[in-house]
Amino acid sequence: MKRLYNFIILASLLLSGTVWCHAQYTGIAPTSSPGLNIRHPLTTDRTILFPPQQDLTVLPNDVVTLSIFGVTPTFTDVERVALDGTIHLPMAGIIRIGGLTITAAEQKIARFLEEKELFHDAQVNLVLTEMPDHVVTLVGALEKTLPMVGQRRLLDVLSSAGGLPETASTVIKIDRPGVADSIYVDLGNDPSTSLAANIPVFAGDIITTGNVGAFYIVGAVGSPGAHALSGARPVTALMAVATAGGTLETAKRNDASIVRTTGNTRSVIPLPLKDIQEGKVADPVLQADDIVLVPTSILRSIFRTSNATAIVSLAVSMAALLR
Structure with missing residues (x-):
């Protein structure tokens, strides 16, 4: 009887030899778990989100048409704004207007001409005729x-x-x-x-x-592999398992984990699926490149119907040989 028992144990190990591979992970896996689902803070300053209506801004490569009214004859000049934001006015010299609104540029040019004693109380009008950038x-x-x-x-x-x-x-x-x-x-x-x-x-x-990328699920699930994340709604761990066809009867649901990569660091985060399903633990939201590992229970794998039948048949055969 003892020999028969030993043969049954040996047969069990042989039949379950491939099961060990499902629970192994050979990558870098620090034991410290980072916080789950940390998002970049959204901007809340309304002065930044909703600034006042802005006039057109003069940018490098713009072509501006400058007209000065109130003088005889009317002065008109066409200039392209240099990469450093400057233009060259005839007889006046170089002035920087890049980055200014149209109104601010008109006011600055009027003061500039006044300082150069070229025009007094000049009415400057600036029009952007080309705006490639x-x-x-x-x-x-x-x-x-x-x-x-x-x-x-x-x-x-x-x-x-x-x-x-x-x-x-x-x-x-x-x-x-x-x-x-x-x-x-x-x-x-x-x-x-x-x-x-x-x-x-x-x-x-x-x-x-x-x-948003994709997540990966491996182990004791119906359809292991890569699955796309949704940009319209968060994908939680339970949703990911459901997408992969659910867990198999051989799954160790409370021993699952998330392998998360942050920069060059890879961390393992415990994922007790059974407790999550029962509402005891929060259902975490997955991030891009997360790997969900659902290990296989060796004992459950051994005593599945197909394996159990094979074990009994092997045991009976061995017992017959020992007679």
Whole structure:
């Protein structure tokens, strides 16, 4: 009887030999777990989000037509703004107007001519006749350059660029000339709140639309592999498991984990799926490149119906040989 018992144990180990591989992970896996679902803080300063209506701004490469009224004959000059923002006025010299609004540039030129004693109380009129660099640039999930004259709204610009794809993040980053920090807004997926993020966009803005990427799920699930994250809604761990066909009967649900890469650091975060399903633990939101590991229970794998039948058949055969 003892020999029969030993044969059963040996057969069990042979049948379950491949099971060990499902629970192994050979990558870098520090034991310290980072905080889950940390998001970049959104911009809340309304003076940055909704600045006052801005006049057109003079940019390098613009062609400006300068007219001075109230003098005889009327003075007119056409100049291209240099890369350093300067123009050369006949008889007056070099003056920098790049980065100024039209009104501010007109006032500065009038003072400049007064100081040079060329015109007194000159009425300066400045018109932008060519504006090659008055554009907004979109990078990331959307890669386009759109002409920009005056002020437009963010949703209008995104729509003109073809609209956000399904895999794009709803968090938008805007880098604006003259604003020290990047601007972050979240369009979300609720029309009633997305309007609050529909901020003005100006020429020179660089709009970054990020791809949310994909997550990977391996181990004791129905369809292991890569799955795309959604830009319109968060994907939690339970949603990811459901997307992968659910856990198999051999899964050790409370021993699952998330392998998360932050920079050059890879960390393992415990993921007790059973407790999450029972509402005892919060269901974490996955991030791009997260790997969800669902290990296999060796004992459950051994005593699955197919394996159990094979074990009994092997044990009976061995017992017959020992008679």
